[in-house]
Amino acid sequence: MIKVIAVNAGSSSIKYKLFEMPEEKVIASGIVERIGHEDAIFKFKGGKEEKKEILPILDHGAGVKLILEALESSGVVSTLKEIAVVGHRVVQGGKYFAKSAYFTKETEDRIEELVPLDPLHAPAHLLGFHAFNDALPEAKAIAVFDTAFHQSMEEEDYLFPIPDEWSEKYDCRRYGAHGTSHQYLSIKGIHDFLNNQKESKIITCHIGSGASLCAIKNGKCVATSMGLTPLGGVMMGTRSGDIDPSVLDYISTCTGKDVHELYEILNRKSGLYGVSGGLSNDTRDIEEAMLKGDKKATRAANLFARRIADYIGQYYVRLGGADLLVFSAGIGENSPIFRKMIIDRVKEALGIELDEEKNESLNRKEGVISTPNSKIMVAIIPTDEELMIARDSYKAWEGTL
Numbered sequence: 001m002i003k004v005i006a007v008n009a010g011s012s013s014i015k016y017k018l019f020e021m022p023e024e025k026v027i028a029s030g031i032v033e034r035i036g037h038e039d040a041i042f043k044f045k046g047g048k049e050e051k052k053e054i055l056p057i058l059d060h061g062a063g064v065k066l067i068l069e070a071l072e073s074s075g076v077v078s079t080l081k082e083i084a085v086v087g088h089r090v091v092q093g094g095k096y097f098a099k100s101a102y103f104t105k106e107t108e109d110r111i112e113e114l115v116p117l118d119p120l121h122a123p124a125h126l127l128g129f130h131a132f133n134d135a136l137p138e139a140k141a142i143a144v145f146d147t148a149f150h151q152s153m154e155e156e157d158y159l160f161p162i163p164d165e166w167s168e169k170y171d172c173r174r175y176g177a178h179g180t181s182h183q184y185l186s187i188k189g190i191h192d193f194l195n196n197q198k199e200s201k202i203i204t205c206h207i208g209s210g211a212s213l214c215a216i217k218n219g220k221c222v223a224t225s226m227g228l229t230p231l232g233g234v235m236m237g238t239r240s241g242d243i244d245p246s247v248l249d250y251i252s253t254c255t256g257k258d259v260h261e262l263y264e265i266l267n268r269k270s271g272l273y274g275v276s277g278g279l280s281n282d283t284r285d286i287e288e289a290m291l292k293g294d295k296k297a298t299r300a301a302n303l304f305a306r307r308i309a310d311y312i313g314q315y316y317v318r319l320g321g322a323d324l325l326v327f328s329a330g331i332g333e334n335s336p337i338f339r340k341m342i343i344d345r346v347k348e349a350l351g352i353e354l355d356e357e358k359n360e361s362l363n364r365k366e367g368v369i370s371t372p373n374s375k376i377m378v379a380i381i382p383t384d385e386e387l388m389i390a391r392d393s394y395k396a397w398e399g400t401l
């Protein structure tokens, strides 16, 4: 038995989960938030301890120090040497990584090279890596990429119809995201709902504040909705998803804003938030307002469901059918209203029958929400990206990565 820690380092936060492997048992978890501030937040749960402290945490190194001290003082580990592997989530692996990789100098250089593709996350991942590496020099470190699962896409699924120079010289193409989650959902789906059948066609809907869909054939991704960055694909909490690119030129002419400002607005002020007139990016608020008859909230919810339904239709055709449709992440796991709104928009064409009672009652729990007559089984599967990171960390320890 070994201990591995799954780490998700953002620009001002570090999420962590310590596992005992191969038992896949979570023995500690928490988050450091507002790194760089005097009133940063440190949350820890492990052993008999559960705490939340507000204190100055000025950099990632200080955050990591707090996490490791808490692991020792709570008795979750008797020495830090017990932590054999640190698994780091990395959002963008570009064309270089089709699976997880040891965090070598070469891996680091590649991530550095990919900063222009992911300026928000990539530098933060490297900060997280160095902070853990300094504190646990003897532990192995690996990088688990959000894009890796999507590297099995074929050219016609990942290329954009743009000048070939953009694709070839600048590697401008679809990379997708949420790959670790989609892969987990596919493994769980095949195992728990499709009797481990060899041939399978699955459409996974990871719908949280970020949202993406994936078409998965025999366990391999053939298409996914996010694009060059997580801005593409379906409509999200604050992101527009796919739109006609001429919107940029037109609105730039109308408002005088440049492309960078508009890009920010498409990322942060669009989606549910934008369409609802700034009401909220959170589906809980949108649902509440919709139930009270708010027109903009209703419109935002309708657009959101339509966009996802359209992708489900597209992927049904891309796969030549579907055995299983999976809902996951914040909205997919928790919102019967949105699940029903989406299913209502595809049920006639795809022969799906929703079991309304199960849809209402099965929240955050794995289970089937379609009737036995439904032509496609529909299931909720709570996603677990950290567990996937822990599994690859264990493989790294075994030497089978």
Ligand code: ADP
Pocket: 207, 208, 209, 210, 237, 281, 282, 283, 284, 329, 330, 331, 334, 335
């Ligand atoms: P992230 O992409 O940040 O990981 P999550 O997958 O945690 O996001 O999803 C968060 C979103 O899930 C919230 O913004 C909200 O829209 C939605 N959500 C969470 N709980 C509920 C709920 N009970 N009902 C409806 N929507 C919910």
